[in-house]
Amino acid sequence: MNLNLNRHRHHILQERKSLIATYLCNVFDTLNDGLYITDKNGVTLAVNSMYENLTGLKAEDLLGKNVAELVETGIFDLALNPEVVQKKKTVTAVQVNRKTRKVVLIAHPIFDYDDDVEMVVTYVRDIALISQLKDQVAAQRQLIDSFQMSIKQDNSSLYLTPKSAIMRQLFKQVRKVAKTDATVLYLGETGVGKDVMAKELHRNSPRKDKSFFKVDCTCIPENLIESELFGYAPGAFSGADSRGKLGLFEMADKGTLFLDEIGELPLAMQGKLLRVLQDGDIQRIGATTTKKINVRIIAATNRNLAEEVKKGNFRSDLFYRLRVAVINIPPLRERGEDLFELIYFFIKQFNRRYKRQVTLSSMAEETMLNYAWPGNLRELENLIHSLVVTCDNNKIQVEDLPAAMVAKSTVDNTCRALNMGLEDFSGKSFKDIVTEFETQILKNAVSVYGSIPKAAKALDLNRSTVFRKLQKAGFTEVDT
Ligand SMILES: Nc1ncnc2c1ncn2[C@@H]1O[C@H](COP(=O)(O)OP(=O)(O)OP(=O)(O)O)[C@@H](O)[C@H]1O
Incomplete structure (x- = not known):
């Protein structure tokens, strides 16, 4: 047989x-x-x-x-x-x-x-x-070296010793997970420092001497993402480089790959990324075999990934894989005393860079401290950069600050003083808002001074005017 x-x-x-x-x-x-x-x-x-x-x-x-x-x-x-x-x-x-x-x-x-x-x-x-290939290898080496340089050099221009309890705790967490090989997911609003924290994590990890690559998933056109990440085999498609191309996963082998704005990664790519996370395997486009790689993944997004999963925009299996270590970076407005420290940190940085001795007036400082910083550290850094460059004499005055910031800060101040939030005024007319403010001021004054006549005197108002306004708003002296 x-x-x-x-x-x-x-x-x-x-x-x-x-x-x-x-x-x-x-x-x-x-x-x-x-x-x-x-x-x-x-x-x-x-x-x-x-x-x-x-x-x-x-x-x-x-x-x-x-x-x-x-x-x-x-x-x-x-x-x-x-x-x-x-x-x-x-x-x-x-x-x-x-x-x-x-x-x-x-x-x-x-x-x-x-x-x-x-x-x-x-x-x-x-x-x-062949000499082109040699050049390419040299260029790639240079690129890798420059990435490593930038990781090493960046440090001095960063504020990495926060005073606020919330950030101290966060840095502790970052340095702790850095020692492991776990995939890390940074969450936080735009400009809070996810990028900075990804590098900080790499710098504190056992891979610190290996390469660190960042891919901004929003910056690579959808049709190129796969070849950028996974590379392609020689002659994989018409128009492809006949020598093939190394992808970022292979370039970052033994190092760290930071996938910024991961929420924007196309669904097809999410599946491929999942495979890398699960098996450590990559397959170049057009290749018939896979290759084992050893890359630590750090991902970041300002999107609510759980919501994106519900909407079907993000694979739930990938979401769970990424959630091994989730680090939420708080916005600047929640970092307490760090805001003060950061203002002066950036002033010092830009003074040094432009050989200037710019300082801040106390009013300007207060306005900045009271502002909500929707653009977070990026907004703060850029503003101080421009103030240091454009400041005529060496003191930044409140008038030098953007008008919107000054206006918003004043309203925020008043709201805080009156114990009201801006959202309380949504949908109301300007007249109604002013009336509400007025009533609140009069109420506060009556409670501080003890009676309508005393409050009217302190505010230099006619007592019947105060009485009438409060009565119209439905308040009696007893209510206040
Ligand atoms: N700890 C820090 N010290 C000094 N500068 C910082 C710090 N954190 C962030 N920055 C600066 O703030 C800016 C925004 O930081 P980064 O790019 O890391 O934020 P991000 O959260 O990744 O933003 P995006 O969501 O837009 O990608 C950068 O210019 C960065 O240098």
């Missing part, structure tokens, strides 16, 4: 081998290298189409001719065959041909059963391409 099976296989194999022999030239034409085959005497037996492309020479001018003759007639300046046959080993050289094309030759001996050289198979590569 087994014997029959083996015979059958042997028969099929013989048939298939003749198939290979029939189509061998077509197989040669699929190679990305040029191919030049001679017999042991140097007679040209075959060249593939890539050889023709690289050298500009035509097969019909070469086939059947001896390489020695081709050298003599100046078709090319050297041939490796005699040396390969004599030394019985692989030989390499740079060849220039009649068309002044420069190529690299790698000539291998093919032995017969007596261990004598029967043929010489030469691979031919474009020297320009």
Whole structure:
């Protein structure tokens, strides 16, 4: 039974081998290298189409001719065959041909059963391409180095020793998870420092000497995201670089990859990312095999990912995978005394950069402290940058601040003093809001001074006016 099976296989194999022999030239034409085959005497037996492309020479001018003759007639300046046959080993050289094309030759001996050289198979590569590749590798190395430099250098321009309890606790948490290899998800409004914290995490991790790459998922066009992240195999699609391309996952191997704005990652990519997180496998576009990589993932978003999962915009399985260590970065308005510290930290930074000695008036300082900073640290940093650059004398006055900030700060102040929030006024007319403010001020004054006549006197108002306004608003002195 087994014997029959083996015979059958042997028969099929013989048939298939003749198939290979029939189509061998077509197989040669699929190679990305040029191919030049001679017999042991140097007679040209075959060249593939890539050889023709690289050298500009035509097969019909070469086939059947001896390489020695081709050298003599100046078709090319050297041939490796005699040396390969004599030394019985692989030989390499740079060849220039009649068309002044420069190529690299790698000539291998093919032995017969007596261990004598029967043929010489030469691979031919474009020297320009090789030096381009070298440049590319050097550029990539430089890129990796510059990433590492920026990680190392950034530190001095950052405020990393917060005073507020909330941030001290957060830094503690960051430095603790940094020691592990866990995937980290940063959540927080725009400009709160997710990017800064991702680098801080890398800097404190055992991978600190390896590369750190950041991908802003909003910045890469959807059709390029996959090739940027996963790279592609040589000749993966028409127009692709024939040498293939390294993706960011491979570049960040052994280091950290920061996926910023992960909420924007297209659904198809979310599936691929999940596979990386689960198995540590990546597959280049057009590749048939996968590759194991060792990358720590840090992700960040200002979106509510749970909501995005409900809406079907974000895969729940990926969401759960990312939630291994979630770190919420609070907005500036919740960082208490850090705001004060940060204001002066940035003033110092920009004073140093522009060789200035700008300070802040107490009114300007108070206005800044009372502002809600919707743009968070980015807004604060940019404002101080512009104030330091544009400040005429060395003191920033409240008039130098943006009008909207001053107005908002005044209203916020009044609201705070009156114990009201801005949301209390939504949908009301200006007149109603003013009346409400007025009533609140009068109420406060009556409670502070003890009676309507005393409050009216303190506010330099007519007592009947105060009485009438409060009565109209439905208050009596007893109510207050
Ligand atoms: N601790 C810090 N010390 C000094 N500057 C900081 C700090 N944190 C953030 N910044 C500055 O604030 C700006 C915004 O920070 P970052 O880009 O990290 O925020 P983000 O949350 O990632 O923003 P986005 O959501 O828009 O991506 C940057 O210019 C950064 O340098």
